[in-house]
Amino acid sequence: MNAGQRGYPPAAVAWSVWGLGALLYLVGFYQRVAPAVMTDQLMIDFSIGATELGNLSAFYFYSYVAMQIPTGILADRWGPRRLLSAGAFVAAIGSALFASAPDLWWANGGRLLIGASVAVAFVSMLKLASHWFAAQQFALASGLALVFGVVGGVIAGVPLRMLIEAWGWRSVMGVSAALTALLAIAIWLRVRDDPADWAYESHAQAAHGSGQHGSILRGMAEVLSYRNTWILLITPIGIAGSVLTFAGLWGVPFLRQVHGLDTRTAAAITSLLLIAWAVGGPLLGTLSQRMGRRRPLYVWTTAAALAGWLVVIYAPLPMWLLIVTLLFTGLVSGNLIIGFAFAKESVPARLTGTASGICNMGPLLGGMLLQPAVGWLLDDNWLGATEGGARIYDATAYQTGFSLMAGCLVVSLCLIPFAKETYARQTP
Structure with missing residues (x-):
């Protein structure tokens, strides 16, 4: 000291x-x-x-x-x-x-x-x-x-x-x-x-030299040369993007206009979805670590998320079962934590920071692309109804809009099997 x-x-x-x-x-x-x-x-x-x-x-x-x-x-x-x-x-x-x-x-x-x-x-x-x-x-x-x-x-x-x-x-x-x-x-x-x-006294290791900054573009290019990087960047667009699109914008009006809930109750349900999403992350991340494999659990939980959203979008469920389905869907959608670990392990240790930064863009790209795209489809299927100056959309319009979420999840599900398994070990 x-x-x-x-x-x-x-x-x-x-x-x-x-x-x-x-x-x-x-x-x-x-x-x-x-x-x-x-x-x-x-x-x-x-x-x-x-x-x-x-x-x-x-x-x-x-x-x-x-x-x-x-x-x-x-x-x-x-x-x-x-x-x-x-x-x-x-x-x-x-x-x-x-x-x-x-x-x-x-x-x-x-x-x-x-x-x-x-x-x-x-x-x-x-x-x-x-x-x-x-x-x-x-x-x-x-x-x-x-x-x-x-x-x-x-x-x-x-x-x-x-x-x-x-x-x-x-x-x-x-x-x-x-x-x-x-x-x-x-x-x-x-x-x-x-x-x-x-x-x-500091807990930090030796500081990174400033000379590293000059190789940022080279590091990004090297990270993007790995097949897993692209797969694990695109996959969360459907998984996390669906959660952010529903809980972050269109879920409350959907629950109000299609299921007749008041805004507070609808907001409470979307909050529960976010909580389940948060709980699912560490649970599924820990489970994949104990299994010593990333890909199988990532595949099955993505399939479960797709099934959950299909039920929410298309099935005429009683309210209690709709809430249970949303909680289940949020829980299994926490598998994006598996994707973060998968991405970090898929490149050499010296590139893990860059790989994490690139793959962290996937969930955000999901919200960025799906929120306005769902809105466009809602308007395209709007029948002209309004309430107090705000547009009202029917069940068919929401089903059409939310079908984009399901479509992106299908793409995610098709991509994951092509990722190279890391067996929960860092690439040397």
């Missing part, structure tokens, strides 16, 4: 530093699914149909996906403190812009800023964890990150709908912007890149 250092940081200090970064991830997930409980208000305020609404929601994903690769570079060069503070500040500006948008153009700009800014949270959290926590706690921190995200998604369900009913969506989004700005200040005041900044 160097002179003046006080040993490793106390747990309370380490978790408080990491927790502020995790709060930005919570904000990001909250903003990702918030449009689901305000579809009717957005349609009325901006005089739009499902196509424009799907695109408005997807503007979040456009910038989020684009930021996946540069975020890792920025985290290394700027450090998590600067990156998280800047991200929270820009997210606050984007939220304020969205809340006050006079037309669709400005609303799209607000969503674009939000997606780009909160995209820095996950990588920054992992970087903080590698410095502030012992190696054996890193997995715990990664798992808790998912919990924070799901909490954000749950807040964007029934609680957000109740606030919107009481105060209106613009006021609630304005308060969200103010709270995010306060988070930016708290991150700047409290978060430090490394415990050494507070005279504690």
Whole structure:
């Protein structure tokens, strides 16, 4: 230990530093699914149909996906403190812009800023964890990150709908912007890149040399030369994209307009789907690790997810069985965790970071592509019904729109068998 250092940081200090970064991830997930409980208000305020609404929601994903690769570079060069503070500040500006948008153009700009800014949270959290926590706690921190995200998604369900009913969506989004700005200040005041900044000993290994940045493009090209990379990038588009499309935008209006539920109940059901999705991830990841194989479980759970969505879309189920089916579908859709491990193991250890970043784009591409595409099909099959200025779609329209989700899952199911098995071991 160097002179003046006080040993490793106390747990309370380490978790408080990491927790502020995790709060930005919570904000990001909250903003990702918030449009689901305000579809009717957005349609009325901006005089739009499902196509424009799907695109408005997807503007979040456009910038989020684009930021996946540069975020890792920025985290290394700027450090998590600067990156998280800047991200929270820009997210606050984007939220304020969205809340006050006079037309669709400005609303799209607000969503674009939000997606780009909160995209820095996950990588920054992992970087903080590698410095502030012992190696054996890193997995715990990664798992808790998912919990924070799901909490954000749950807040964007029934609680957000109740606030919107009481105060209106613009006021609630304005308060969200103010709270995010306060988070930016708290991150700047409290978060430090490394415990050494507070005279504690760091858990980090030797820092990566800056010379690595010059080989980023070469590393990406090498990662993309592996067949598994392409398979494991495309596969989550159907699996995770279906969850994000349903829970993040079209599930609430579907449950309202086709099954006659009120908005709060519909939002509660989509929140349960997100919770099941979060629970399924670590369960299926652990199971595949114990099996010592990735591909078989990935195939069977994807087939189960496809079956679940087909039942939800086409079968006339009683409400209790529909909820059970959605919970089951969310649980098995947590298999994207298997895909992340599969992708990391499919390339040499020196390329795992790049492979993870590329394959993490798959789920986000799913939301980005499917949300507006489903909206376009809803409009294409709209029969002209409205309620208070918002369009109403019938069961046939939703079946047509959601068939895209099923189609993407069929593609996923056909691709996975062509992936090379890693036997849960890192490629040397």
